[in-house]
Amino acid sequence: MAFQQAQSLYKKNMKQAEAYKNKTTLSKDQAYSPSTAAAARTAQAQTPPAASAAPASSHAYQQNAIQTASRGDLTLLLYNGCLKFIDKADKAMGEQDMEKKNQFIVRAQDIIRELMVTLKTDTELGKNIYQLYDFIHRRLIDANISNDNEALHEARRFVQEFRDTWKETIKLDRQARFKEGDQA
Template sequence: MALNNPYATYKNNSVTYASKEQLLLMLVEGAVKFAKIGRQAIVDKDIKKCHENLIKAQNIFYELMATLNVEQGGEWAKAMMNIYDFIVRRLTDANIKKDVTIMDEVIPLIEEVKNTWEEAYKLSKNIK
């Protein structure tokens, strides 16, 4: 059983007991990871692996879009929604075309989203 595996237990507990902010960081870190795996799969001509990982990255951004409160967040939230939407569209394009150039365009943007949320988390926790 997976729970007998110490790593699986740790991973399960880290998600179970994470704060909302920590879960958000895990999501955006996952998006970066899946996008990079998808990019490498394009290079390796592994269509299935590419598709699976780009869909995972897209799904993370769909989740971020679904949970973003645009009314409460104002202009900043609207700008983030536009960025999320752009990323999803570019991931879709890259997946359809199996185009590494599109991935080279979108991965830095996904990393910037991750960095933005990491910085926001640090500021909210007063971490240097």
């Protein structure tokens, strides 16, 4: 029964993610990958209003940085973006601004769904991570529907743990690659 529920939720999330991807368009000269598109949307949403009026070269720089980032760096951008949206939702919840709270939680949910869709679940580790992403997604929904601050904080703790672990993994990978290059 639980498997059927998870499968149903997975199919629903896949449909939502596909619809979301179809809404997002990239120019013809940009290569599409789900992580690149999500990172671009996250970076664009995080741009402060004053910066959005910056010259086109700033936007081009941002786009270039996203397009040339490694997959690991893109995933880190997604985790950071999710944390920022959760923090903004928490602040809006404290200020009783339910419209903004909803917008920020939905953005955090979008990022978690993107991580779920792009996750390879052909290993036990991938399946376990998927279940954790699903749990985070459900806690964000609970926080949004019930104005549950504890659910929001719980989701944040999990995302932060993922982010910190991912950051350390990238650091160790770079150190290993640097040592390999040094020995050649």
